[in-house]
Amino acid sequence: xxxxxxxxxxxxxxxxxxxxxxxxxxxxxxxxxxxxxxxxxxxxxxxxxxxxxxxxxxxxxxxxxxxxxxxxxxxxxxxxxxxxxxxxxxxxxxxxxxxxxxxxxxxxxxxxxxxxxxxxxxxxxxxxxxxxxxxxxxxxxxxxxxxxxxxxxxxxxxxxxxxxxxxxxxxxxxxxxxxxxxxxxxxxxxxxxxxxxxxxxxxxxxxxxxxxxxxxxxxxxxxxxxxxxxxxxxxxxxxxxxxxxxxxxxxxxxxxxxxxxxxxxxxxxxxxxxxxxxxxxxxxxxxxxxxxxxxxxxxxxxxxxxxxxxxxxxxxxxxxxxxxxxxxxxxxxxxxxxxxxxxxxxxxxxxxxxxxxxxxxxxxxxxxxxxxxxxxxxxxxxxxxxxxxxxxxxxxxxxxxxxxxxxxxxxxxxxxxxxxxxxxxxxxxxxxxxxxxxxxxxxxxxxxxxxxxxxxxxxxxxxxxxxxxxxxxxxxxxxxx
Numbered sequence: 026x027x028x029x030x031x032x033x034x035x036x037x038x039x040x041x042x043x044x045x046x047x048x049x050x051x052x053x054x055x056x057x058x059x060x061x062x063x064x065x066x067x068x069x070x071x072x073x074x075x076x077x078x079x080x081x082x083x084x085x086x087x088x089x090x091x092x093x094x095x096x097x098x099x100x101x102x103x104x105x106x107x108x109x110x111x112x113x114x115x116x117x118x119x120x121x122x123x124x125x126x127x128x129x130x131x132x133x134x135x136x137x138x139x140x141x142x143x144x145x146x147x148x149x150x151x152x153x154x155x156x157x158x159x160x161x162x163x164x165x166x167x168x169x170x171x172x173x174x175x176x177x178x179x180x181x182x183x184x185x186x187x188x189x190x191x192x193x194x195x196x197x198x199x200x201x202x203x204x205x206x207x208x209x210x211x212x213x214x215x216x217x218x219x220x221x222x223x224x225x226x227x228x229x230x231x232x233x234x235x236x237x238x239x240x241x242x243x244x245x246x247x248x249x250x251x252x253x254x255x256x257x258x259x260x261x262x263x264x265x266x267x268x269x270x271x272x273x274x275x276x277x278x279x280x281x282x283x284x285x286x287x288x289x290x291x292x293x294x295x296x297x298x299x300x301x302x303x304x305x306x307x308x309x310x311x312x313x314x315x316x317x318x319x320x321x322x323x324x325x326x327x328x329x330x331x332x333x334x335x336x337x338x339x340x341x342x343x344x345x346x347x348x349x350x351x352x353x354x355x356x357x358x359x360x361x362x363x364x365x366x367x368x369x370x371x372x373x374x375x376x377x378x379x380x381x382x383x384x385x386x387x388x389x390x391x392x393x394x395x396x397x398x399x400x401x402x403x404x405x406x407x408x409x410x411x412x413x414x415x416x417x418x419x420x421x422x423x424x425x426x427x428x429x430x431x432x433x434x435x436x437x438x439x440x441x442x443x444x445x446x447x448x449x450x451x452x453x454x455x456x457x458x459x460x461x462x463x464x465x466x467x468x469x470x471x472x473x474x475x476x477x478x479x480x481x482x483x484x485x486x487x488x489x490x491x492x493x494x495x496x497x498x499x500x501x502x503x504x505x506x
Contacts, residue, residue, distance in 0.1 A: 070094060074087070074090055074091075074094075077090060078090070088367075091367070092109075092111060092369075095109040095365075095369065095371075096108075096109045099371065102373075102374075104358075104374050106356070106358055106360050106372070106374050107360070107371075107372060107373045107374045108371075108372050109369060109370075109371055109372075110369055110370045110371075110372060111368075111369045112367065112368030112369050113180075114369070115368070115369055115370040118370075125211045125212060125213050125214055126211070126212050126214055127183065127184070127185065127186045127209055127210070127211055127212070128150075128182060128183050128209060128210075128212055129145075129149065129150045129151040129154075129156075129182060129190060129207045129209060129210075130145060130146040130149020130150055130151045130152065130210075130212045131143075131144070131145040131146065131149065131151035131152075131156055132144055132145075132146075133162070133175070133178065133179065133182070134175075134408065134409055135174075135175045135178075136408065136409055136410060136411050136412075137410075137411055137412050138171075139161050139411055140161065140162040140170060140173075140175070140178050141158075141159055141160065141161055141162070141409050141411060142156050142157065142158055142159065142160040142161075142162070142194075143158060143409055144158050145157075146212065149210075149212060150207045150208055150209065150210050151207060154205050154206065154207040155205065156194070156205065156207075157196070158409065158473070159196075159197055159198075159409060159411065159469060159473065160194045160195070160196055161194060161195040161196075161197070161411070162178065162192055162193075162194055163192075163193040163194060163195055163202065164192065164193035165178070165181045165182065165190070165191070165192055165193075166181070166190065166191050166192075167191065168181075183209075184209050185209065186209055186210055186211055187208065187209065187210070188208070188209050189206055189207070189208050189209075190206070190207045190208075190209060191204070191205070191206050191207075192204075192205045192206075192207065193205075197411075197469060214238065215244065216234060216235050216236050216237070216238045216240070216241045216244055216270075217232060217233065217234050217235075217241060217244035217245055217247070217248045218232070218233045218235075218248070219231065219232045219233070219247075219248035219249075219251050219252050220252075221251075221252050221255035221256075221257050222261075222486070222496065224496045224499075224500055225500055227258055227259075227499075227500060227503050228255060228256050228257045228258055229257055229258065229259045229260070229261060229496060229499055230249070230252025230253065230255070230257030230259070230260045230261065231252070231260075231261045231263065231492075232245070232248045232249065232252065232260065232261070232262055232263065233263040234262065234263065234264050234267055234278075234333075235266070235267055236267055236268060236269070236270045237267070237269060237270025237271050237272075237274040237275050237278075237332040237333075238270055238271065238274065239271065239274070241270065241271075241274040241275075241278070242273075242274050242277035242278060242307070242310060243310060245277070245278050245281070245312075246310050246311075246312060249281070249312060249313060249316055250313065253313055253315055253316075257319070258319060258320075258503055259319050259320040259321070259322075259499040259502065259503060260316070260319055260320070260321045260322070261321075261322050261323075261324060261492070261495050261496075261499070262321065262322070262323045262324070262336075262346070263323075263324045263492075264323065264324065264325055264329045264333040264336065264337065265324050265325060265326040265328060265329060265350060265491070266326065266328035266329070267328070267329050267330070267332075267333040268328065268330050268331060268333070268354075269330050269331025269332040269333055269334075269356070270331070270332045271332065272332055272335065272359070274332070275332040275333075275335050275336050276289070276302065276304075276335075277307050277310065278336060279304055279335070279336055279339045279340075280304040280305050280306065280307065280312075281307075281312035281316045281317075282316055282317060282321065282340065282345055282346075283304040283317065283339065283340075283343055283345060284304065284317060285303075285304055285305060285306055286303050286304065286305075287303065287304040287343060287381075288301045288302065288303055288304075288381045289302055289303070289304050289335070289339035289343070289381060290302045290335050290338065290339060290378050290379065290380065290381065291378065291379040291380075291381070291383060292359065292376045292377075292378055292379075293376060293377040293378070293379060293385075294375070294376055295375070295376075299379070299383070320499055320502045320503065321340065321345060321346040321347070322346060322347045322348075322349055322495040322498060322499060323336070323337055323340055323341075323346045323347070323348050323349070324349055324350050324491050324492065324495060325337050325348060325349075325350045325351070325353050325391065325393065326350045326351045326353070326399065326491075327351055327352065327353065327354055327390075328354065329350075329353040329354060329391075330353065330354035330355075330356045331354070331356045333353065333354075334353050334354065334355075334356065334357075334386060334390070334391050335378060337353060337391045338380035338381070338384075338386065338391050339380070339381060341380070341391060341392075341394075342380045342381040342382045342384075343381060347394050347395065347495075347498055348391065348392075348393045348394050348395075349393060349394065349395045349397055349491055349494050349495050349498065350393055350396070350397060350399075350491045351393060351396060351397070351398060351399075352390040352391065352392055352393060352396075353386075353390040353391040354390055355386055355387060355388045355389050355390035356386075356387065357377055357378055357379070357385050357386045357387030357388075358374040358376070358377055358378070358387060359374065359375060359376040359377070359378050360372045360373060360374055360375065361373055361375040361376075395494060395498070397490050397491045397494045398490070399489070399490055399491055400432065400488060400489075400490060401428070401432050402429065402432040402433070402479055402482055402483065402488075403483060403489070405425070405428060405429060405432075405479065407476050407479060407480070408425065409472065409473075409476070410422045410425070410426075410467075410469070410472040411469060413466055413467065413468045413469070414444055414466065414467040414468075415444065415465065415466050415467075416444050416445070416446065416448075416449050416465055417444060418444045419442050419443050419444065420442055421442055422442075422467070422472075423442045423443070423444050423448070423467065424440050424441060424442035426448075426452075426467055426471075426472065426475060427439070427440035427441075427442070427448055427451075428440045429475050429478075429479055430448075430451045430452070430455060430475070432479070432482075433455075433478060433479070433482065435451040435454055435455055436450065436451055436454075437451045444467070449465040452465055452466070452467060452471065453465055455471070455474075455475070456471060456474075459474045459478070461474060
């Protein structure tokens with residue numbers, strides 16, 4: 026019986042949450058009447074298809090019409106998590122949760138019409154080929170990419186493992202174009218990282234989970250073994266910014282922390298029937314029994330969604346963990362994926378999930394025990410800027426720099442994007458501190474140094490208010506024992 030319940034769990038997939046949410050209208054559990062359309066009614070779709078193909082002055086590929094009809098059906102549901110994915114989109118979605126990806130291992134952004142390398146991953150093909158931040162991609166395999174979209178450029182860069190990608194790049198500091206050849210390879214995607222933190226001569230395991238992918242449960246095993254082997258007496262689980270992933274991965278992690286047969290969530294089908302999901306000992310991975318006993322703190326924020334909230338809700342309702350940070354995203358639906366004959370997929374919300382106390386958190390989120398707001402520098406999306414600005418200019422890039430300067434302690438009263446005299450003074454002070462050429466311009470060197478300074482700030486755990494609160498709480502818990 027226990028095995029069959031586990032199989033039921035892995036049938037459902039919680040997919041990555043987007044930046045918006047939709048609160049279902051029918052919150053009381055009543056089932057609305059659904060009109061059943063006779064099969065012959067679908068003939069009207071064929072009629073519209075034929076008319077558009079034969080009579081329209083704007084030629085449309087037949088496949089595009091079919092894709093449009095499929096997207097239209099998904100759009101009518103008015104649920105951002107129910108959607109149609111083309112064959113390419115479905116493959117990209119699966120890749121986002123895979124344990125490895127094929128590519129060159131470099132983050133790429135589009136800024137002011139230029140395609141720039143943000144940063145190559147360490148030891149990746151891009152790193153080995155010598156790509157650097159701010160390298161501008163000019164041509165891919167001899168083809169000029171001017172006017173392309175970021176999605177089109179990424180598609181050109183991806184390919185089969187072992188194939189060669191030839192790129193022409195422009196390196197600003199050399200004022201020179203370079204030809205680079207890169208062999209595509211598998212890029213491992215780690216979703217779990219760990220370390221042992223020492224506080225007041227006590228050891229605390231810190232484990233960060235960025236998403237719940239295919240191999241996350243196995244990575245969790247390695248991470249927990251490492252921190253426990255390092256004599257950690259307590260555990261901090263960090264799911265801040267974790268958008269979700271596979272439910273079967275989070276179920277194994279929950280099961281390692283709760284006693285067997287503990288309800289960690291409920292599934293509610295369209296008819297309102299509830300199915301409990303129970304913590305079970307994994308037959309594939311054996312976790313340490315210590316995980317069920319040591320004090321635990323979970324860190325979450327508004328970017329913690331979907332499967333992250335299943336974990337948070339389970340630990341909160343079972344009183345297994347203190348939750349610190351800010352309220353989570355609020356995604357309480359589960360999507361199942363259905364394959365289509367054209368290679369695409371329909372991703373459909375088929376269930377609600379409820380916490381162990383049968384609470385539906387959709388549009389509400391999981392509340393915290395201790396609310397701690399993070400420093401603003403942690404919420405900034407660090408970007409590359411390849412345009413120079415001077416006093417009197419006005420741009421969002423300037424507002425971005427003003428926010429970072431203010432966060433680093435430089436005197437900037439307004440982050441409105443206007444390059445005023447006060448901003449000039451802040452830029453001069455920053456450049457002097459970083460030993461850059463002292464002038465009042467925001468240029469590439471300035472933005473690069475600003476980016477590096479913010480990254481140093483973020484890397485210093487003393488600046489992480491939420492983490493520090495977690496450590497303080499655990500020190501108190503360990504002292505009481």
